[in-house]
Amino acid sequence: MTQFDGKGSQVTVGVPAGRLKPKRVRRNLDLTLWEKLYVFEIIRGMYVTTKHFALNMLGFVLPPRGKKRSVFTVYYPDEKVVLPPAYRGRPVLVMRPDGTERCVACGLCETACPGHAISIVGAERENGERYPLSYVLDMTRCVYCGFCEEVCPKEAIVMSSEYQGLAETDRSRMRYSKEQLLRSEESVKGRIEYIRRIYSKCNY
Amino acid sequence: MDASVTLQRLTERFGDSILETHSYRGDDTAVVKKEDIVALCTFLRDDGKLLYNFMMDLTAVDYLGREPRFEVVYHLYSLRYNRRVRIKAGVPESDCSIDSIVPVWIAADWFEREVFDLYGIAFNGHPDLRRLLLYEGFEGHPLRKDYPVKKRQPLIGPIN
Amino acid sequence: MSEIAKDLHTEHMVINMGPSHPVTHGTVKFLVTLDGETIEDLKVEIGYLHRGFEKMCESGTWYQVFPYTDRLNYVSPLINNVGYALAVEKLIGIDVPERCKYVRVIACELSRIADHMTNVAAGGLELGAFTAFLYFVEARELVWDLIEMLCGARVTTNYVRIGGLKNDLPDGFKQKTLEVFKRCRVLWSDVNKLLTKNRVFIDRVRDVGTMPAEEAIAYGFTGPCLRACGVPYDVRKANPYLVYDRMDFEVPIGETGDNFDKYLVRMEEINQSMRIVEQALEQLPGGPINVDMPYYRWQSKDDIYNRIDSLIFHFKTVIEGIKPPPGEVYLAVESGNGELGFYLVSDGSGKPYKCRVRPPCFPLTAAMPRMMKGRLIADIVPTFDMINMIGGECDR
Amino acid sequence: MSEYIHVLIMLVLAAATAGGMLVATSLIGPKKSFIDKMEPFECGESPIVSPKLRFSVKFYLVALFFVIFDIEAVYAYPWAVLFKELGLFGFIEMMIFLTILAIGLIYVWRRGALEWDR
Amino acid sequence: MVADLIESVAKIVFIFSINLGFFAPILGWVERKQSAVMQDRIGANRANIGKFTIIGLFHPIADAVKVLTKEDFVPAGANKFFHTLAPFICLVPAIATFSVIPFGGQYELFGHHVNLVIADLDVGILFVFALTSLATFGVVLAGWSSRSNWSLLGGLRASAQMLSYEVAMGLAIIGIIMVFGTLKLSEIGAMQENFLHWGIFIQPLGFILFFTCAVAENKRVPFDVPEAESELVAGYFTEYSGLKFVMFWMSEFLEIVTISGILTTLFLGAWHIPFVTDAMLLSFFQFAGPNGATILAMLVNIATFFAKVIFFIWLQMTIRWTLPRFRYDQVMRLCWKMILPLSLINISITGLVLLLWIK
Amino acid sequence: MQLLMFYLLGLGAVVAALIMVTNKRPVRAAMSLIATMSFLAGLYVLLDAHLIAALQLIVYAGAIMVLFLFVIMLLNIEEKEGRLAGSALLWQMIAIAVVGLVFVLMVSVVKLSDNVVPLGEAAALFGTTRAVGKMLFTEYLLPFEIASVLLLAAIVGAVILAKRRIDDSDQ
Amino acid sequence: MVSLNSYLILGAMLFSIGAVGVFTQRNALIIYMCIELMLNAVNLTLVAFSRFLNNLDGHVFVFMIMTVAAAEAAVGLSIIISLFRNKPTVNVDDINLSKG
Amino acid sequence: MGSIKGRLGALRRSGQELLDSGEAERLLGGSVLFTKVESVVNWARKYSFFLYPFVTACCGMEFMSVAGPKYDLDRFGAALPRFSPRQADLLMVVGTISHKQAPVLVKVYNQMTEPKWVFAFGVCAVSGGFYDNYATVQGIDTLIPVDVYVPGCPPRPEMVIDGLMKLQEKVAQERWSDWPRGAAPVTDEAKLTEC
Ligand code: SF4
């Protein structure tokens, strides 16, 4: 490390003070004697924690009769949080009512995906419609960015609100095939509507 | 034009070592010869009308296939006059080094090490020029354009 | 007393503090040379979280950089998103609509609140104040709920787009925000009571990690750490971007730059940010949130479904990426840790030629030896916490 | 005396409990040792220098003061017990004693032996 | 003789089981649960046997069994014998100290004299100090024998801290001994029958000093610098695994109980209920006959004592979860430059006041 | 009971002491000495010296030995300095022989004199803090005050010795 | 009942063990410990006499001996430390006091 | 002393051999007692994970939340972070592991005492995530054995809890003879250099 020579730095700011409005924080360099004797501040701190303790004791450990527990903690496997419509869970493929997928294997999602999580093998049906012969989503690479959903021209892949059941004890099981990804239109209806709303126009 | 005060003064003073100046999108830029970088920086820092006391950023760009191949880019900020300037110095691949500006701004220490690490540009006179982000034993400089993204050099060998 | 130690042929104790040590957040290694408890020498080794940000950016399209920016300063991802988008917009030369600016300000400030809360909380945790930590985590959880409502994710937001935003503010956002802030203020004051005047805490942080203003500038400090030294430099004030010049807020500054100042500055900034959000929500204008330049964004679904030219164009932008004109820009925003600069070089292709980030905590970390030499080993804890080194940003 | 036998029984019981725990833990539980594992923990790195080195003399000084002031306290116990009987005379006696030792404390203090951050 | 035997066995079994069977495991649970409730969360509650979870009370059991089946580890280069000995030395005094603390008064029961303390030693409180000073060796050895930098630093810090606070504790307590004129804990307890004679009112400064020292001696937050996670990983027991590591913890918890016991005895009126004398208690339970009344009074006293102990445990836990920790030099400074002089002053003041009082 | 305890404690003390003197590692030696002292404390209890027993633990085992242990660790002489000088072997032999002789002599003197003092029941207050304290603060006042001066001298001396170099380097 | 002789013999044994240690050990610290042991043996004898004579003077002596032992340990160990400074050894054969 | 120690050691060794060789299981194979003991031990283990948080990156933010008041990992008995690997049971690998970090991770894993489990938190730990480049390890399972993978970037706290419950299920199935696991194997993948 070179030594600091202290040259050439001036603490003047080139911004008008009226715009800047600096506010000096109160350092209370000289604590009052009261505060210097640890004890009283400690008691004040304990008052805060004890208040939380008491409130929570009354609030959810021993709730008053007839009142609902006021819990901050979510008892996860039994309770679930309400997710906002914007929430991006795992991407799923949308299935048409007839059981086929909406996807036309255009490959946009594959390109847009920053993690290269999607690999598609396209094929053509008899009626000339393209469809993905295999559609593999590598959950170990997906970063839930939502780009696939955003670029898909067919609303075929959407970010569902699912987040459960993704943990695995075996990494090889985390490459999801088309069958594992397909969801009925009903189950992702909310999300599709949401996408329509936010992506329908450039400006709204 | 107020924005180019810096560039004006620089050209006045270092006329022949400034290769080019421009203010693209309001960013004052001066391309300079790499030999004069320390003198220039000292001037920028100490001149009463400039006082660039912040070395905000130091990085390099690899223009593969162009000569000079590398460009070391300095971003400076003057707290006093609330001005920014960008200084660029070309570094050819054949003589892949430039003078260190650590004596001017101590802040440059790690930035230069980083550039050395990722681009392989040596800084003459740097007090402690070692790899910073990557480990000793990493071969090559990953941010050069000719380094493949996925070329891995795992550090972990046989344990012990 | 060190003379005695020398007489006794005391070999100095050299210990590795980190990388996997609670105080170093898993991403730094301090090579500490100790004489008893006093730090004789300290070497910082970073790079444990170097994951090739720039290389990844250069290999993706301009759009695909967004998820990577989320993970730079992962405590305040929205500010990174905004910074990058602003830089690209500057490169292209477009200006976003008013409403978008306001929403971006709201997003930034929410992120800043979460950042400072996390920082103070983690600082408290490492000094042993576990309860203060959890109160702020609770408050942060509430702020994250807001962010999730806005962006759809808690941490990795990926919310801002070039020339606009992914989506508008959701319904009921304003009311929810005000509710959340009410609770946040309660928790804030609880933490304030637990820490600010507590002599035990003050003893730990005061006069530790002091930095004179001149030296801080020479080291390249920015953000709360510089302001703690008494220099009121804030990008939001110095070079106002978005609509910060319309907001009424103060820049808290400290005196000596010690950890206590940094802490106080952060605590005050939480308050100021809440004020900004409230003002922005108040002033929020209507109108579009995206620029009307379809060339630079992915096409809207309506167009794709209905117009074949849009569809073809969509394919082109997704596959090749948008193409800003060649050139280079540097743009700085005020992130949780200070000046976050983006230096972008475009060669006119669909991929960034160079996407450099000026990490604010990089120089802060570099100054650790300066701040720590001659202090006690325990002083590393608050000092390192208060500079808020974020691995993702520092190592990229 | 019987009181002490109780203490002894307590001690033996405590020792048996603790010893039982040690034996149990050394018998039950899987074991496997290899070089990497047996190294002392250094945050995931190999130790640079062996920890078998001398530590600061400050710690010795603390132990030293401890010994001296412990003796002082030891004198104070019988005195405190007898305080009411000894009365003023005893009080003065002890004050002299304490003053002399307080001088010691002040001396140590002034010499900077109680400073830890130097 | 037989009655004596029964009495001793009953007392020993009672204290032993309440300490090791109740306090040691439950305190781990209490610490978790209390901190949880303080921090707006719920804490361990999912371990179940069948359908029952009883607010997480199975968790300590799970912890115990798991820890027992954990690998027993001694690092290479460590001194195996001392490495094993260290937790032993820490735990034994922690268990045994409680034997001098009276958990009730003295009663006449079926013509037999019952003294509710395992060992009513003449040197009572000194015995506690003696055993505590032995516990220091456990810490020193643990740190030294592990051959790890963190352990060594932690062990040194711990031992220096324990030594310093031992002195301070010894001096802080002199005041109360002067007032009561005895070292026998049962006598001290008996003298606090009157509410206004409780040690905390007679010796408020002594109480604060002693309490601080006791917490510091036990190395709990805010004095937990020797095992400060953010500095020294786990301090002197960094290299301990499984049950050996838990033995350090157990000794810490047991010391909390012991400290609370001593505090109760010295400062909080031992087994007495405020404003209720022993005679009042006995007459209140008149209906149960003389022996029955004694038994009931005894039970009430024991309950009172443990209620107070639990209060102090709660207090210590609250402090632990409220405060950040000191820095090491501050811990030492607090001891040598604040508590030590203050306790000397306390002694002088007490002496003066008592002299005037006696006159 | 008393006899049994005496033999147990005495045996313990002797064994621990033997371990100490034959040991080459200072830490082991120190720990054995602590054990010896603890056993001695037990013996004091047998002798009704309650206060002394407690003090034995507090002062000897608790304080002085900690000092020893600290010095051992401070100088880090464990194992390194353990060797016995080979040339001194003869001396040791002689020493052991002489000491053994003295020991035998002492034992025989004690045995021969054989004036077994009967152990009476101890007075009620014998050996209690109160009794010893009374002695100390009335009859032995002077030694008590001198003790404080001694301690002061010790503390000053020790600090000067330990800190000597600072002053040297100051000048 | 245990006779006084038993205590005296025990004291003598401990004393001699300490003495042997002083002669055989080369480590200054262990020698120091041996001296402590010898002091302890003396203490034991004193307490035993005191008990059998029913006289508390012995106890007070022990009290004093402890004080002295503590002071002596403090100073003695400091001396060892300052000797060690000049020559990092605690082997008594290598310590040359005249140079110290 | 020595002989007792030796004998205890011998006893332990022979017991261990018995267990290791699977002999014990054969002997006690159908024995209700042994399986009962096993299930009790597994029950205890699954509700008492002491974590070693190997936190490196952004996932750490979520990790804080998981431990925080809202999701409270402590409910599962897994909230006690031990920063010494000797005392930890569950190595939580939270965040990206770069090649520079890899030896550290392996060392920490190796220094943990048996039984030990590994939890890969976030896609970076699972597979390297979208950092498929020169600096990042492509999944920690190339370095150390992993018990549970939780994808997500970062995973929601609920996903982490899911993963923890998966791990609990897994632990419940374990046999006594599954332990010890020993050192991390040096896989070919770890040494692999691809272009
Ligand atoms: S969410 Fe992002 S990472 Fe995941 S599949 Fe879609 S585009 Fe790829």
Ligand code: SF4
């Ligand atoms: S973008 Fe949509 S339609 Fe195209 S391949 Fe992907 S999912 Fe199928």
Ligand code: SF4
């Ligand atoms: S998985 Fe995502 S959030 Fe987690 S460390 Fe990796 S990039 Fe960060």
